[in-house]
Amino acid sequence: xxxxxxxxxxxxxxxxxxxxxxxxxxxxxxxxxxxxxxxxxxxxxxxxxxxxxxxxxxxxxxxxxxxxxxxxxxxxxxxxxxxxxxxxxxxxxxxxxxxxxxxxxxxxxxxxxxxxxxxxxxxxxxxxxxxxxxxxxxxxxxxxxxxxxxxxxxxxxxxxxxxxxxxxxxxxxxxxxxxxxxxxxxxxxxxxxxxxxxxxxxxxxxxxxxxxxxxxxxxxxxxxxxxxxxxxxxxxxxxxxxxxxxxxxxxxxxxxxxxxxxxxxxxxxxxxxxxxxxxxxxxxxxxxxxxxxxxxxxxxxxxxxxxxxxxxxxxxxxxxxxxxxxxxxxxxxxxxxxxxxxxxxxxxxxxxxxxxxxxxxxxxxxxxxxxxxxxxxxxxxxxxxxxxxxxxxxxxxxxxxxxxxxxxx
Amino acid sequence: xxxxxxxxxxxxxxxxxxxxxxxxxxxxxxxxxxxxxxxxxxxxxxxxxxxxxxxxxxxxxxxxxxxxxxxxxxxxxxxxxxxxxxxxxxxxxxxxxxxxxxxxxxxxxxxxxxxxxxxxxxxxxxxxxxxxxxxxxxxxxx
Numbered sequence: 198x199x200x201x202x203x204x205x206x207x208x209x210x211x212x213x214x215x216x217x218x219x220x221x222x223x224x225x226x227x228x229x230x231x232x233x234x235x236x237x238x239x240x241x242x243x244x245x246x247x248x249x250x251x252x253x254x255x256x257x258x259x260x261x262x263x264x265x266x267x268x269x270x271x272x273x274x275x276x277x278x279x280x281x282x283x284x285x286x287x288x289x290x291x292x293x294x295x296x297x298x299x300x301x302x303x304x305x306x307x308x309x310x311x312x313x314x315x316x317x318x319x320x321x322x323x324x325x326x327x328x329x330x331x332x333x334x335x336x337x338x339x340x341x342x343x344x345x346x347x348x349x350x351x352x353x354x355x356x357x358x359x360x361x362x363x364x365x366x367x368x369x370x371x372x373x374x375x376x377x378x379x380x381x382x383x384x385x386x387x388x389x390x391x392x393x394x395x396x397x398x399x400x401x402x403x404x405x406x407x408x409x410x411x412x413x414x415x416x417x418x419x420x421x422x423x424x425x426x427x428x429x430x431x432x433x434x435x436x437x438x439x440x441x442x443x444x445x446x447x448x449x450x451x452x453x454x455x456x457x458x459x460x461x462x463x464x465x466x467x468x469x470x471x472x473x474x475x476x477x478x479x480x481x482x483x484x485x486x487x488x489x490x491x492x493x494x495x496x497x498x499x500x501x502x503x504x505x506x507x508x509x510x511x512x513x514x515x516x517x518x519x520x521x522x523x524x525x526x527x528x529x530x531x532x533x534x535x536x537x538x539x540x541x542x543x544x545x546x547x548x549x550x551x552x553x554x555x556x557x558x559x560x561x562x563x564x565x566x567x568x569x570x571x572x573x574x575x576x577x578x579x580x581x582x583x584x585x586x587x588x589x590x591x592x593x594x595x596x597x598x599x600x601x602x603x604x605x606x
Numbered sequence: 607x608x609x610x611x612x613x614x615x616x617x618x619x620x621x622x623x624x625x626x627x628x629x630x631x632x633x634x635x636x637x638x639x640x641x642x643x644x645x646x647x648x649x650x651x652x653x654x655x656x657x658x659x660x661x662x663x664x665x666x667x668x669x670x671x672x673x674x675x676x677x678x679x680x681x682x683x684x685x686x687x688x689x690x691x692x693x694x695x696x697x698x699x700x701x702x703x704x705x706x707x708x709x710x711x712x713x714x715x716x717x718x719x720x721x722x723x724x725x726x727x728x729x730x731x732x733x734x735x736x737x738x739x740x741x742x743x744x745x746x747x748x
Contacts, residue, residue: 506668507668508644508645508668508669508670508673510644510670510671511617511669511670511671511673511674514609514614514617514670514671515617534644544642545641545642545643546641546642549641549642549644581623582620582623582666582667582668582674583666583667583668584637584646584647584648584666584667584668585641585646585668586668587625587648587666595641596641600639600640600641600642600646
C-alpha cells in the first residue's frame with residue numbers, strides 16, 4: 198500500500214474526526230438544528246433527545262450515570278470548572294489543593310490563579326518513572342485539603358498514574374478527587390466507580406471526536422459533589438454550566454465515546470503492537486537513545502524517546518513529512534525545554550533531544566516502518582554533524598564539561 | 607516554525623562538515639554554546655601563518671536548523687578571508703543572509719562567537735609556537 202505523506206503521528210495533540218462521527222453529526226447542522234433547551238416544539242425535542250443520547254454514551258464509557266455528565270467547550274474548561282468550582286464551593290471547609298508537577302497547564306495555571314486568591318497548592322514531585330509517590334500524597338493531605346487533582350495519563354510521556362489508589366486515599370480522607378482524563382478516556386479502561394473519581398475532565402478531539410466540545414463528570418452520590426458555576430446565564434447543565442449546548446459537538450463526542458467503547462480493547466492491542474514495532478525498529482538501530490517515563494504504566498499508543506546529541510527541532514526539520522512533536526525549547530516560544538521531562542529528572546541536554554510519538558486509530562504498519570526509517574536516517578545524519586556525538590565517541594564525558602556560553606575575551 | 611529557503615538549503619546540504627586536527631598549530635578550534643541551552647557549535651579553521659589567510663574551515667553543530675545553517679554559512683564565509691576579515695563578520699550579517707527570525711538571533715550570535723573563539727585559539731597557538739622557537743611574538747597578542 199502506498200504511503201500518503203505527510204504522516205500524522207501526533208495523536209496526543211489532536212486526532213482526526215472519525216468518519217462515523219461526522220456522519221452522526223451531519224443532520225444536526227441543517228435539518229435537526231434545534232436548540233436543546235427549546236421545550237415547546239419538535240426542533241427542540243429532537244435536539245434534546247440527541248444530547249441525552251450522547252450523555253448516555255459518555256456515561257456508559259466511564260461507568261457513570263447520564264446525569265453526572267456536564268457538557269463544556271473542552272477539557273480546559275472542564276478542568277477550570279472542576280478546580281475553581283470546587284475551590285469556591287468548599288472554601289469554608291478548606292483552602293488547600295494537591296496536584297503534581299507534570300499536569301497539563303490547564304490544571305497548573307488554574308491552581309496558580311487560585312494561589313493568588315489565597316488558596317494553598319501543593320505540587321507533588323514525580324519519580325523517575327513519571328508517577329507520583331503515594332506516601333508523599335498521604336503526607337501532603339491536611340484537614341484543610343479540599344481537592345486532589347491528578348491526571349490519568351500524561352500527554353507527553355503517556356505515563357499512567359496510580360488513579361485507583363489515589364481515589365482510595367482521597368475517599369478515606371474525605372477529599373474530592375479530580376482527574377484530567379483527556380489522554381486516557383477511550384484509550385484504556387476508565388471507571389469512575391472503581392477508580393474512586395469524583396470529577397473528571399474529558400475532551401472530544403483526543404478521541405476522534407470534534408474540537409470545541411468536552412465534558413466534566415461530576416459525581417452525584419457517595420459523595421455528592423457540588424460546584425460553583427464559573428459561567429453564569431440560563432442555568433443549563435444543572436446550573437453548573439450555562440450556555441446553549443453545542444448540539445452537533447455533543448453528538449460527535451457521544452458517538453466518539455460509543456466507538457471507543459466498542460473498539461477500545463482491540464484497538465489498544467493494535468496500537469500497542471504498532472508502538473512496540475516503532476520503538477524496537479528505532480532503538481535497535483541507534484545507540485544512545487532513551488525512553489522517557491515508565492514503560493509498565495503507559496498508554497499503549499505513546500512513546501517518548503530522547504536521541505542523545507541530536508537537538509529535537511533539527512530532528513523534526515529532517516523528518517518534515519512526519520508530524521510528531523519535540524520536547525525541545527526551540528519548538529515553543531518559552532525557550533525552556535519540556536517541564537514534564539525536567540520533572541522526571543531528565544537532564545536539560547537530553548530533554549532538548551526528545552520526540553513524542555502518538556500513534557492513532559488510522560496509522561498503519563507501513564507508516565510506522567516509514568517513520569522509523571526516516572527517524573533513524575535523520576538521527577544518523579545529524580549525529581555526523583554533532584560535535585557532542587563526536588566527543589562522546591572520543592570518550593569525553595560531555596555532561597562533565599564546562600561550557601562557555603560566550604567566547605568573547 | 608517556518609524556515610527561510612536559505613536555512614533549509616544549508617540544513618539539507620551543510621557545507622564543510624567535519625573536523626580538522628586540533629593539534630595542528632595552524633588549526634584554531636572554537637567550541638561554544640552548551641548542551642543544556644540546546645546549541646553547541648564547533649568551528650575549526652586552518653590558517654596560513656604567513657599570509658594569515660584561512661585556507662580551510664570545518665564545523666559540527668548540535669542545535670536547531672538555524673544553528674546548523676548559521677555555522678555552515680560561517681565556514682563558507684571565512685574561507686579565503688584573512689584572520690582580520692573573518693573577525694569583522696558580525697552576527698547581523700548572518701541574520702540578514704539567512705533571514706533569521708528574532709527567536710533565532712542567538713544562533714547567529716553563537717556563530718560569531720565560534721569564529722572569534724577559533725581565531726583566538728589559533729592566535730594563542732601561534733604565540734606559543736613562536737615563544738617556543740624563541741622568536742619575538744608578533745601576532746600573538748590579543
